[in-house]
Every structure is written in structure tokens, then in C-alpha cells.
Amino acid sequence: MNHIRSELVAVLIAVQDEMPLVLTLDQGRNLPSGPLETAHRSLQRGMRLWIEQQTQCHLGHIEQLYTFAEATGADIGGRDHPRLIRISYMGLTRLGETQEGWRGLYEYFPWENRREQGADQLDAEIGRALLQWAGRDAARLWRCAETFGLDGQPWNDELVLHRYELLWEAGLLPESRHHAPWLVPGRCMPSDRRRILATALARLRAKIRYRPVVFELMPETFTLWQLQRTVEAIAGRPLHKQNFRRLILAQDLVEETGEAETQLQGRPARLYRFRGTVIGTRHLMGSKLPIARSI
Amino acid sequence: MNHIRSELVAVLIAVQDEMPLVLTLDQGRNLPSGPLETAHRSLQRGMRLWIEQQTQCHLGHIEQLYTFAEATGADIGGRDHPRLIRISYMGLTRLGETQEGWRGLYEYFPWENRREQGADQLDAEIGRALLQWAGRDAARLWRCAETFGLDGQPWNDELVLHRYELLWEAGLLPESRHHAPWLVPGRCMPSDRRRILATALARLRAKIRYRPVVFELMPETFTLWQLQRTVEAIAGRPLHKQNFRRLILAQDLVEETGEAETQLQGRPARLYRFRGTVIGTRHLMGSKLPIARSI
DNA sequence: GCTGGTTATGCTCTCATTGAGCATAATGGA
DNA sequence: TCCATTATGCTCAATGAGAGCATAACCAGC
Numbered sequence: 001m002n003h004i005r006s007e008l009v010a011v012l013i014a015v016q017d018e019m020p021l022v023l024t025l026d027q028g029r030n031l032p033s034g035p036l037e038t039a040h041r042s043l044q045r046g047m048r049l050w051i052e053q054q055t056q057c058h059l060g061h062i063e064q065l066y067t068f069a070e071a072t073g074a075d076i077g078g079r080d081h082p083r084l085i086r087i088s089y090m091g092l093t094r095l096g097e098t099q100e101g102w103r104g105l106y107e108y109f110p111w112e113n114r115r116e117q118g119a120d121q122l123d124a125e126i127g128r129a130l131l132q133w134a135g136r137d138a139a140r141l142w143r144c145a146e147t148f149g150l151d152g153q154p155w156n157d158e159l160v161l162h163r164y165e166l167l168w169e170a171g172l173l174p175e176s177r178h179h180a181p182w183l184v185p186g187r188c189m190p191s192d193r194r195r196i197l198a199t200a201l202a203r204l205r206a207k208i209r210y211r212p213v214v215f216e217l218m219p220e221t222f223t224l225w226q227l228q229r230t231v232e233a234i235a236g237r238p239l240h241k242q243n244f245r246r247l248i249l250a251q252d253l254v255e256e257t258g259e260a261e262t263q264l265q266g267r268p269a270r271l272y273r274f275r276g277t278v279i280g281t282r283h284l285m286g287s288k289l290p291i292a293r294s295i
Numbered sequence: 296m297n298h299i300r301s302e303l304v305a306v307l308i309a310v311q312d313e314m315p316l317v318l319t320l321d322q323g324r325n326l327p328s329g330p331l332e333t334a335h336r337s338l339q340r341g342m343r344l345w346i347e348q349q350t351q352c353h354l355g356h357i358e359q360l361y362t363f364a365e366a367t368g369a370d371i372g373g374r375d376h377p378r379l380i381r382i383s384y385m386g387l388t389r390l391g392e393t394q395e396g397w398r399g400l401y402e403y404f405p406w407e408n409r410r411e412q413g414a415d416q417l418d419a420e421i422g423r424a425l426l427q428w429a430g431r432d433a434a435r436l437w438r439c440a441e442t443f444g445l446d447g448q449p450w451n452d453e454l455v456l457h458r459y460e461l462l463w464e465a466g467l468l469p470e471s472r473h474h475a476p477w478l479v480p481g482r483c484m485p486s487d488r489r490r491i492l493a494t495a496l497a498r499l500r501a502k503i504r505y506r507p508v509v510f511e512l513m514p515e516t517f518t519l520w521q522l523q524r525t526v527e528a529i530a531g532r533p534l535h536k537q538n539f540r541r542l543i544l545a546q547d548l549v550e551e552t553g554e555a556e557t558q559l560q561g562r563p564a565r566l567y568r569f570r571g572t573v574i575g576t577r578h579l580m581g582s583k584l585p586i587a588r589s590i
Numbered sequence: 591g592c593t594g595g596t597t598a599t600g601c602t603c604t605c606a607t608t609g610a611g612c613a614t615a616a617t618g619g620a
Numbered sequence: 621t622c623c624a625t626t627a628t629g630c631t632c633a634a635t636g637a638g639a640g641c642a643t644a645a646c647c648a649g650c
Contacts, residue, residue, distance in 0.1 A: 004301050004331070006380060036299070036364070036380075043364045067362040067382050069331070069338045085301060085331075085380065087362050139575025146580045159580070225627080243609065245628075266626025267616040280434025285441045285451070520598080538638065540599075561597025562645035 006036040008043075009088040009193070010051050011065070011200035013105070014095045015217045018229045020105040021095065022197065023055060028103045031193050036087070047089045057093040060216025063207070065090050065199050068192060090200040092216040106236070107187040108197055111148075112160060114237045122185070123148070126172070129182050133170040157235050160202035164195060201234075208234055210288045212253055215274040221257050223269035224248060231289065251287045301331040303338075304383040304488070305346050306360065306495035308400070309390045310512045313524045315400040316390065317492065318350060323398045326488050331382070342384045352388040355511025358502070360385050360494050363487060385495040387511040401531070402482040403492055407455060409532045417480070418443075421467070424477050428465040452530050455497035459490060496529075503529055505583045507548055510569040516552050518564035519543060526584065546582045 010032045012023035025032060032054060036046070048059050065088040095102065106113040111122055127150050134140035147162045149155035167173050171180040174188050188194060207213055214231055228244045248254060254272040262268035276282045305327045307318035320327060327349060331341070343354050360383040390397065401408040406417055422445050429435035442457045444450035462468050466475040469483050483489060502508055509526055523539045543549060549567040557563040571577045 004299050004380075006299050006301075043362065046364075064361060066359060067338065069341075085299075085382075087380075137575075142574070143576060153581075156580070162580075223627090240609065240611095242611085242628080242630090247608090262617070263626080265618065265624075267628080269627060279437070281437060285454070285457075286448075518598090535638065535640095537599080537601090537640085542637090557646070558597080560595075560647060562599080562647095564598060 004085055005083060006085045006087065007033050008036055008047055008050065009033040009086050009196060010047070011088065011090045011197060012051065012055065012057065012059075012093055013090065013200065013204065013217070014057075014093050014102065015230050015233050016095050016102075018233050020201075020233050021102040022105045022108075022200075023057075023101050024103050025101060028107070028187060029189055031189070031196065033086075043087065044089075048091075051089075051091060056096050056098060057091075058096075059091045059093050061092045061207075061213045063090050063203065064088070065196065065203060068196075070191075086196075088196045088199065090203060092204075092213060094217065094219065103187070105197070105201065108189070108194055109160065109164070109201065110186050111163065111184065112157075112201065112236045114155065114157075115232060125182070126167075126184060129172055129180060129184070130166070130170055133172075133180060155237070157237060158202060158206050160205065161195075161198045162202075164198040168195075204234055205236075208289050212274070212276060212284055212287055212289060214289060215253075215276065218274070221259070221271045221273050223261055223271060224254075225269055227254075227272075247289075253284065253287055299380055300378060301380045301382065302328050303331055303342055303345065304328040304381050304491060305342070306383065306385045306492060307346065307350065307352065307354075307388055308385065308495065308499060308512070309352075309388050309397065310525050310528050311390050311397075313528050315496075315528050316397040317400045317403075317495075318352075318396050319398050320396060323402070323482060324484055326484070326491065328381075338382065339384075343386075346384075346386055351391050351393060352386075353391075354386045354388050356387045356502075356508045358385050358498065359383070360491065360498060363491075365486075381491075383491045383494065385498060387499075387508060389512065389514065398482075400492070400496065403484070403489055404455065404459070404496065405481050406458065406479065407452075407496065407531045409450065409452075410527060420477070421462075421479060424467055424475060424479070425461070425465055428467075428475060450532070452532060453497055453501050455500065456490075456493045457497075459493040463490075499529055500531075503584050507569070507571060507579055507582055507584060509584060510548075510571065513569070516554070516566045516568050518556055518566060519549075520564055522549075522567075542584075548579065548582055 010023070012032065014021045014023075023032060024030060032051070034050060034054070036043075044062060044064065048062055051057070051059055068086045068088070070084040070086065111119075111126055113119065114123075127144075127148060130144040130148060130150070131141070134144050143166065145151040145153050147156075147159050147166050164173075167184055168176050170176075171178045172182070172184045173186075173194075174183060175194065189197070204213075208231065214227065214234070217230055217234075218227060224245050225241075227248065228239055228241065231244075232239055253275060255275050255278075257271045257273055259271045260268040261271055276284050305318070307327065309316045309318075318327060319325060327346070329345060329349070331338075339357060339359065343357055346352070346354055363381045363383070365379040365381065406414075406421055408414065409418075422439075422443060425439045425443060425445070426436070429439050438461065440446040440448050442451075442454050442461050459468075462479055463471050465471075466473045467477070467479045468481075469478060470489065484492070499508075503526065509522065509529070512525055512529075513522060519540050520536075522543065523534055523536065526539075527534055548570060550570050550573070552566045552568050554566045555563040556566055571579050
């Protein structure tokens with residue numbers, strides 16, 4: 001027989017003040033997790049109920065990420081059994097009243113946030129360290145260039161996990177097996193939890209392009225500019241404003257509420273609402289969100 | 296404590312004679328599976344070794360699909376524990392010498408193979424049955440149209456799982472909870488294994504578009520036409536020949552071997568080989584494969 | 591050797607999408 | 621009233637994808 005403990009791990013993501021946030025425990029060192037007890041018909045459903053019970057958040061989109069096994073187990077009957085299976089999920093939500101435990105996602109991946117100026121400098125430092133690690137190995141050099149957009153290559157925001165793994169291999173992370181002389185800044189998590197985080201961000205960035213899941217992160221009504229800022233927060237880079245509007249409006253994803261939001265300066269912006277919740281279906285399969293190639 | 300049995304399930308896929316094949320057991324009614332015993336550092340690695348040991352296939356690309364829980368367990372301590380966790384993987388391979396157990400994938404999903412003429416008729420029958428199920432429910436009608444390309448909507452080959460689930464819900468499959476008067480033809484599998492198959496095909500069709508995994512299904516050298524036929528086999532529909540060539544050649548995915556293959560008729564075709572195996576990296580991240588919108 | 595059938599390969603044309611920027615509209619404050 | 625600021629509308633060029641014509645290179649038969 002083969003007895004194994006199993007655990008659900010949740011990566012809950014919200015966006016506030018143009019920054020993606022993740023729900024953490026233990027001073028940002030851990031992710032919400034629990035034993036796989038209340039599994040209902042499906043894991044998905046069990047996960048949703050469990051999370052909504054634990055945190056008071058209502059979960060919009062929910063998605064299984066990956067299943068990891070930890071082989072820390074001692075030999076049992078001559079075979080190395082994994083002792084713990086971790087099934088990770090990503091969930092999107094709006095920030096409730098309890099702001100406790102939410103941390104900026106980019107605290108864990110500073111290099112993934114390319115919206116501000118400071119990004120360039122960190123980028124250069126990482127590039128230097130990577131090239132040193134790669135040495136003359138052509139495959140390594142090529143990989144560095146592709147994942148980090150070094151050699152004139154374009155930056156691909158979806159390669160979050162690739163970048164994390166590359167940094168890990170290069171010994172540039174505190175959790176790396178062997179350390180390089182210089183380490184990339186960024187908040188850590190024990191075990192492979194930062195890897196799970198990276199998986200979640202990669203998946204979210206990929207998903208946001210071809211399924212309208214951003215709206216799960218938005219309030220009921222919003223301006224197109226707010227929508228764009230939310231997408232930018234997740235994509236980690238700026239988008240072209242006029243083209244963003246064009247793409248959104250061309251797809252009938254949203255409809256005007258008829259009202260407008262007047263901010264401190266400038267012309268008031270029209271308010272919109274997501275049509276997917278109005279129509280029966282939240283998926284709207286044909287529709288893609290922007291971030292074509294951005295800047 | 297929480298003791299659970301766990302199982303690995305493998306969906307092994309190969310392509311032969313322009314048809315995708317899947318490795319099955321038990322007269323095509325089952326998929327290779329086994330307890331999660333020999334897990335090494337990672338599940339992935341354990342899976343690969345286990346599969347390669349069981350079947351004599353060398354696995355190219357391998358990918359985790361999904362983790363299911365079966366909640367058939369009786370109450371233990373007042374809580375409904377899932378008893379079995381199934382972690383499913385998809386692997387790509389070339390057909391070895393042992394052809395035993397390989398079945399045509401489209402025997403399980405006849406409606407997904409849209410390369411021949413007969414597809415139209417089956418399509419019409421399914422369409423009729425679906426519309427009957429949908430009745431006047433707008434959300435249902437919309438969903439049917441989107442997933443099966445009914446109302447002038449384009450056919451989206453990646454929606455394999457959506458279509459399977461829709462057919463299931465509509466009571467058109469033998470494994471459905473309630474049966475409609477007419478059932479869609481197609482080979483069955485007990486439990487949720489046909490669903491796992493559908494997941495694999497959906498994933499493969501999606502992946503083949505933006506990562507050069509087709510080459511894992513190809514022999515060492517091949518003509519562009521053979522390559523196209525393999526892609527078509529997986530995508531389930533025909534592609535435009537000249538455009539396929541253009542796309543492949545434009546991306547430096549392949550290089551000429553210098554030789555040509557002369558078939559029975561016509562001008563001999565040049566032989567190519569995949570560059571990814573020559574260069575260190577098998578991923579070639581920037582590169583997309585065809586099937587843009589096809590015919 | 592020449593001819594027609596057949597398949598491979600090269601090239602063009604058009605249309606849709608995307609990246610980028612200019613121009614105008616509508617607000618508040620000086 | 622004028623100006624700074626933001627929202628919105630529109631144009632233009634570059635690129636990529638769908639479709640089809642034209643040519644090349646082989647075979648079999650005469």
C-alpha cells in the first residue's frame with residue numbers, strides 16, 4: 001500500500017493600487033494551505049469552498065496549477081515513497097475588507113515588474129550575473145538571452161517560471177543549491193513555494209491574454225484606464241493606451257453604464273461594466289485581451 | 296491524519312499513418328497507470344522513468360495534465376475523504392516496434408477529426424442533438440454554437456475538453472449521468488479516463504501552436520509534407536500547404552539534410568531535420584508552429 | 591526523347607491585425 | 621479666458637495570415 005499525505009496550496013491574487021497582491025501567511029513567508037479533507041465532487045469545488053471559508057474572499061476564476069511531490073520520505077519497505085503531495089491552485093479575487101496578509105507579488109519577483117525606471121538597473125545587474133554564469137556555453141547563453149531578453153531579444157512576460165528556474169540554476173537565489181557571489185534581490189519563501197508563486201504568475205499572464213479573467217480582479221464598474229492599469233499590473237509592463245481601448249471595445253467585452261467618473265484632473269472617463277456576468281457566460285471564448293506585444 | 300492512495304496515469308501519444316494514436320490497456324478500455332512509488336526528485340522524472348520502463352518507448356516531451364480526486368471513500372472520522380488521487384501526464388513518443396495497445400485517438404473522439412468528408416454528417420447529427428438539449432436556453436445555445444462552431448462560428452480545435460464536457464452534460468455520452476435518446480458514437484472508457492484523454496488532446500493541440508513539440512513525434516528526418524500531415528493529424532483538420540512551408544521555413548526550426556525523398560509520384564521532396572536537437576535547446580521559445588486559423 | 595500526370599516549391603496579392611502617433615474633446619484651476 | 625491634463629477618436633504604416641497562381645522536378649507511357 002501507498003499512504004501519502006496530501007495538501008492543497010492556494011495562490012490567491014488580487015490587484016490594488018496598480019499592484020498585484022498575493023495572500024500570504026507567516027509574515028509573507030508562506031502560502032495558505034491545508035489538508036485535502038473536504039474534497040467534494042471535484043478538487044476544484046473543494047478548493048473553492050475551503051478558500052472562501054478560510055478567507056472571507058469571494059473567488060472569481062479558479063484554476064489548478066500543478067501537483068508537486070516532496071520525496072523527503074524515508075525508505076518504507078525498500079522504496080522511496082514521496083510523503084507529501086501538494087496540489088496548487090490559483091484563485092482571482094477582489095480585495096475584501098481584511099487587507100491582512102496581502103503582499104505585493106513583485107516583492108518576490110522584482111525583475112518581473114518592468115513598469116518603472118528602476119527596472120533597467122536591476123536588469124543590467126541580473127544580465128551581468130547571468131552572463132558570468134553562462135560563460136562560453138552557447139546553450140546557456142542562448143537561454144539567458146531568450147528568457148531575459150538580453151541580446152536585443154524581446155522581453156516575453158509569460159516566461160516567469162523559466163526566469164525563476166534559470167535564476168535558481170545560476171545560483172542567484174537564496175534557495176539555490178549553490179550560491180553565486182551575488183544574489184538577486186527579492187523576498188523568499190521556504191521550500192518550493194516561491195516556485196509555486198512563479199507558476200501562478202506565469203499562468204495568469206498567459207491566461208489574461210486569451211480569456212477575460214481580468215474582470216475577476218475589477219470592481220463592478222470601472223474605466224478603461226483602470227482596466228488597463230490592472231492588466232499592466234499583471235503583465236508587469238506598460239501598454240499603449242489608445243490601442244488598448246480599441247482592442248477592448250472591438251470585442252464587445254464591456255458595455256457603458258452611462259455614467260462617468262470624474263477624477264482630479266482632465267476629462268471625465270466613462271464607466272463600463274463587464275458583459276460576461278450579464279450574459280450567462282463568464283468565459284466569452286472567442287475573446288482575447290490585449291498585451292499583444294505591448295510597448 | 297489523511298491517508299490517500301495516489302496513482303499516476305499516462306496518456307502516451309504517437310502519430311502513425313497520419314493518425315494520432317494513444318497507448319491503452321485492456322482492449323482500449325484503460326490507460327497505463329500505476330502507483331506513485333518510484334518518485335524521484337520530481338514527479339516528472341519519476342513518471343518518465345516509470346513509463347519508459349513499462350513500455351519500451353523513449354519519451355520526448357512530457358507534461359503534467361491535471362490532478363483528479365475520486366471521492367468514493369466512505370466516511371472516515373466523520374469526514375468524506377477522497378481515497379484516490381490521480382495525477383495524469385501526457386507524453387509524446389515515436390512508435391516503437393511494439394504496436395500492441397496503440398489505438399486511434401479519434402476512435403474516442405470521432406467528432407474531433409475533421410479532415411475527411413464524413414465529418415460533416417456526424418457534425419450535423421451532433422448539432423441537432425445539442426440544439427434539442429439547449430432548447431430555448433440562451434446561454435446553452437450560445438455555448439453550443441461556440442464550442443461546436445454551429446451558428447456560423449468558426450471551429451476552434453483547442454476546445455476538445457469543452458466539447459467533451461458539453462456532450463457529457465447534454466447526456467449524449469454513454470458515461471453521462473442521464474442519457475438523451477441519441478448517443479454520440481465513439482469508444483468509451485470507464486470512470487473519467489476519457490475525460491483525461493480529452494484533456495491531453497486539448498493540451499497537445501494548444502501546445503503544438505507555440506512550442507515545437509511536433510518534432511517529438513517525427514522521425515529523425517522528414518519532409519515538410521510529412522511534418523504537415525503530422526500536425527494535421529493532431530489538429531484534426533487540413534492546413535494550407537504553401538503557408539505551412541512558409542511558416543516553418545521562416546522560423547529556422549528545421550534545416551535541410553541535403554537529401555531528398557523520392558516517392559512514387561511527383562517531384563522528390565527535400566528532407567529536413569529539427570534544429571532544436573542539434574542546438575542544445577529543444578524548446579526554441581520564440582517559435583510558433585502553424586495552425587493559425589487553418590482552412 | 592517527348593508528353594502528360596503528379597507532387598514540391600516559389601512567389602504574389604489581399605485583407606486583417608497591430609504598433610505608433612496626431613488630433614480633438616471635456617474637464618478643473620490659474 | 622487660457623492652460624494643463626486626461627479621455628477619446630482617427631489615421632497610417634508595418635506585419636502576418638489566408639488564398640491562389642506559376643514553375644520545377646520527378647515518373648510512366650508512348
